[in-house]
Amino acid sequence: ELKVEQNPLFLSMQEGKNYTIYCNYSTTSDRLYWYRQDPGKSLESLFVLLSNGAVKQEGRLMASLDTKARLSTLHITAAVHDLSATYFCAVGFSATNKLIFGTGTLLAVQP
Template sequence: ELKVEQNPLFLSMQEGKNYTIYCNYSTTSDRLYWYRQDPGKSLESLFVLLSNGAVKQEGRLMASLDTKARLSTLHITAAVHDLSATYFCAVTSMGGGSNYKLTFGKGTLLTVNP
């Protein structure tokens, strides 16, 4: 059974600081996703990482994937208040037989303080 662990689950940051959210998964996967969720809202896709060593950046967020370590990171640079949200990583199991269903981590609630 595929398991996805995120840490930390709660993160309180000051504006302007850097931090990293970690996502570990238990079995081989072919895709890793990062999502942002604002309270009461849907899941906003941030990144899809497909291969070992993949790195993607959008604004102050950068995601990377190490498939050998089964680890993805979401790095936040010079945080601003607008980044406050819950961030989820999610993983699909290998192969089409998995139906590409997503297994989610528990999420990281990020609060950026002035």
């Protein structure tokens, strides 16, 4: 059974600091997604990573993928309060369009 694990589950950080969220998965996949979810809201797509070594950046967020290690990271640079949300990684399979989500990381950025 495919497992997708994120750590940490909860992250409290100060504005201006850097940190990384890790996403480990247990089986081969051909795509890795990162989503943001605000309380009571739906999922906002952040990144889609399609190949080993892929790196994508948008603003203060940068995502990378190592398919050999079955590991993706979401790096936060100089955090601001607006980044406070829950972040999910999800493993996808192009043949099936099915997503398996990680446990989520609740990020709280303190002023």
